[in-house]
Every structure is written in C-alpha cells, then in structure tokens.
Amino acid sequence: MGTAYAIGISSGDIGAAIAEAVIYDVRVNGLGIQGFPQITVSHPSKDTFSIRLTFDNYTSDLTITAHEAKRAVAAMKAGRGHDEDIFPRVQDATVELEAAHMRNVQGG
Numbered sequence: 001m002g003t004a005y006a007i008g009i010s011s012g013d014i015g016a017a018i019a020e021a022v023i024y025d026v027r028v029n030g031l032g033i034q035g036f037p038q039i040t041v042s043h044p045s046k047d048t049f050s051i052r053l054t055f056d057n058y059t060s061d062l063t064i065t066a067h068e069a070k071r072a073v074a075a076m077k078a079g080r081g082h083d084e085d086i087f088p089r090v091q092d093a094t095v096e097l098e099a100a101h102m103r104n105v106q107g108g
Contacts, residue, residue: 003043007066009073011041014064017072018051021082021090029091032098053093058100060093062086 003011018039025031037053037060044050049069053060064072064086072083082090 003041005043005066007070009070011043013073013077014041014049014051014069015039017069017076017083018053018086018090020076021072021087022053022094024082024087025091025094031094033101037094037097051090051093053097055097055101056104058097058104060096060100062089062093064089 005011018041019036022037022039033055035055037055040052040054042050042052047066049064049066051062051064053062068083068086072086075081075083
C-alpha cells in the first residue's frame with residue numbers, strides 16, 4: 001500500500017493516480033518505450049510530493065502539491081480517471097523519459 005500521509009492518502013494511492021494519467025496518455029498518444037515506467041513517490045515537504053518516473057536507467061521527475069495529490073486520488077478512486085490539472089506535468093515527464101530512451105536507442 002505504501003506510506004500513509006497525514007492528508008489521508010498513501011504513496012500507493014498517489015502512484016496509482018499518476019499511473020492513471022500515464023495510461024490516459026498512452027491511450028491518446030501511445031508510448032515511445034516498450035513497457036511502463038516505474039512510479040516512485042516521495043514527500044520532501046509538508047505541501048509537496050515528488051514523483052519520479054523510471055524506465056531502464058532513465059528518470060524523469062515532477063512535483064505536485066498535497067492538494068493536487070488529494071484531488072487526483074479522489075478522481076481516480078471515484079472512477080473519474082486522471083486529474084486534468086496534473087496531467088500536463090505527467091505527460092511532460094513521460095515525454096522526457098521517452099526522449100532520453102530514444103536518444104540512447106538511436107545512439108545520440
């Protein structure tokens with residue numbers, strides 16, 4: 001399940017909400033890697049969560065606020081899908097991960 005935070009959600013909840021956004025991006029745009037990124041959640045301060053996407057040896061990071069995390073988890077648990085407010089950051093992180101992977105595959 002992951003670490004439970006004082007705001008009433010866990011790192012597992014947040015990771016699942018981020019995965020929901022990645023899955024939506026895959027449905028709409030495809031994914032330029034052969035697999036799904038690992039999602040790691042950390043809580044560097046009371047008001048923020050750091051999210052790391054990892055695939056092979058490549059990483060990409062984004063940050064969301066505690067308020068955004070609660071809202072994204074609520075949307076996911078209610079079956080409403082991904083949270084529109086955090087989606088652009090998740091998508092940017094996914095693109096960054098794909099680009100790093102492709103540069104290596106293409107030898108550049």
